[in-house]
Amino acid sequence: MAIIKNGINGSFFGKVGSVIGYEWRGIPVMRGLPKKRTSPPSEKELANRERMRIMQKFLQDSKNFIDLGFQLEAKARNMSAFNAAMSYNKKYAITGSYPDLKIDYEKLLVSKGLLITPTNPSVAYVEGTLHFKWDAVAAPTKVRTLLFAFTEDREYMNASYGLVYGDSGEDLLEFDLSESNYPNAVKIHSYIAFINVMNDAISNSVYCGVIES
Numbered sequence: 001m002a003i004i005k006n007g008i009n010g011s012f013f014g015k016v017g018s019v020i021g022y023e024w025r026g027i028p029v030m031r032g033l034p035k036k037r038t039s040p041p042s043e044k045e046l047a048n049r050e051r052m053r054i055m056q057k058f059l060q061d062s063k064n065f066i067d068l069g070f071q072l073e074a075k076a077r078n079m080s081a082f083n084a085a086m087s088y089n090k091k092y093a094i095t096g097s098y099p100d101l102k103i104d105y106e107k108l109l110v111s112k113g114l115l116i117t118p119t120n121p122s123v124a125y126v127e128g129t130l131h132f133k134w135d136a137v138a139a140p141t142k143v144r145t146l147l148f149a150f151t152e153d154r155e156y157m158n159a160s161y162g163l164v165y166g167d168s169g170e171d172l173l174e175f176d177l178s179e180s181n182y183p184n185a186v187k188i189h190s191y192i193a194f195i196n197v198m199n200d201a202i203s204n205s206v207y208c209g210v211i212e213s
Contacts, residue, residue, distance in 0.1 A: 043098060046098060046099075047098035047099075047101070050098055050099060050101050051090050051094045051101060052086075052090060054094060054101060054102065054103060055086055055089050055090045055093070055094065055103070056086065058089075058103060058108075058154070059082055059085055059086060059089075061150075061154045061157065062110065062148075062150070062154075062157065063082065064159070065110055065111075065146075065148050065159050066081055066082060066085045066110060067081045067082075068081075068111070068146070068161070068195075068202075069081070069085070069109075069110045069111030069112065069146070069148075069193065069202065069205065070082075070084045070085045070111065070112055071200070071202075072112075072113050072200065072201070072202055073085075073088075073112045073113065084112070085109070085110075085112075088109055088112060089108055089109060092104075092107050092109075093105075093107045093108040093109070095107075105189045105207060105210065106207045107207075108191075108205075108207065109204055109205050110148050110191050110193070110205045111146060111191075111193040111195075111202050111203065111204060111205040112202075112204055112205075113193075113201060113202035113203050113204060114201065114203075115140070115143065115194050115195070115196060115201045115202055115203035116138075116139075116140050116194065116203060117193070117194065117203045117204050117205075117206050118134040118135075118139065118145075118166070118192050118193070118194060118203070118206050119134055119135040119138040119139075120134060120135050120138075121133065121134040121192045121206050121208045122134070122208060122209070123149075123190045123192075123208040123209060123211065124211070125175070125188065125211045125213050128174065128175060128176030128177070128178060129172050129173065129174055129175060129176070130147070130149055130172065130173040130174075130175045130188070130190055130211075131170065131172060132145070132147055132170060132171045132172070132173065132190070132192055132208065133169060133170045134166075134169060134170075134192065135169065136166070136167045136168060136169030136170075137167075139165075139166030139167045139169075139194065140166065140194070140196075141166075141167065142165075142196060142197070142198060143165070143166040143194040143195060143196050143197075143203075144162035144163065144164060144165055144166065144194070144195055144196075144197055145160070145162065145163070145164045145165075145166060145171045145192060145193070145194065145195075146159070146160070146161060146162065146192065146193040146194070146195050146202075146205075147159060147160040147171060147173045147190070147191070147192055148160075148190070148191045148192075148193075148205070149173055149175055149188055149189065149190040149191070150188070150189055151177075151186050151187065151188055151189075152186070152187040152188075152189060152210075156175070156177060158173055158174060158175055159173075160172075160173050161195075162195055162197055166194050171192075173190075175188065177213060185212045185213070186212065186213055187210050187211070187212055188210065188211045188212075188213055189207070189209075189210050190207075190208040190209065190211070191205040191206065191207055191208060192205065192206055192208055193205040193206065
């Protein structure tokens with residue numbers, strides 16, 4: 001049974017025949033009931049599912065940072081930050097041929113926006129700390145840094161939100177693995193972005209490379 005709001009010309013909520021009415025992000029929408037499938041999925045469909053599975057796991061692990069990094073992109077596209085990040089990264093940041101698919105960390109974005117990006121970023125690992133550097137002269141005024149790093153298995157992640165101005169040219173992120181059960185060599189992926197704390201404008205993230213600690 002469905003409930004009609006605002007009379008015969010208004011939206012409805014519930015099931016009418018094969019159509020369901022509901023509200024999504026404040027917007028009345030309708031969708032049809034799913035049809036039972038009889039044919040097996042194609043290889044293209046299986047590949048798409050695997051791309052979705054791989055990226056979904058990464059985004060779930062990184063949700064707190066993604067919610068900030070994709071907030072403006074999400075607002076512009078009227079979707080969640082998670083879905084905005086999924087839409088971009090599933091298309092551009094997965095490499096390989098099915099079933100051997102994996103994340104392309106160099107193409108991965110953990111933030112997306114129109115603000116100018118950090119120029120010539122680099123990172124070094126020194127005694128449990130990641131040392132980020134970039135061209136301070138090229139940084140716009142009134143922006144701060146966003147730093148994000150994680151081990152490739154994503155058992156250890158850390159981030160820094162707007163603690164240093166962009167024109168400083170360097171920033172630090174604690175990343176101490178000494179008390180963890182990691183092997184001698186572990187891969188660390190790191191990213192940097194700029195954010196304007198006055199209006200929340202944000203840049204695309206820039207991959208700083210992989211470090212084996």
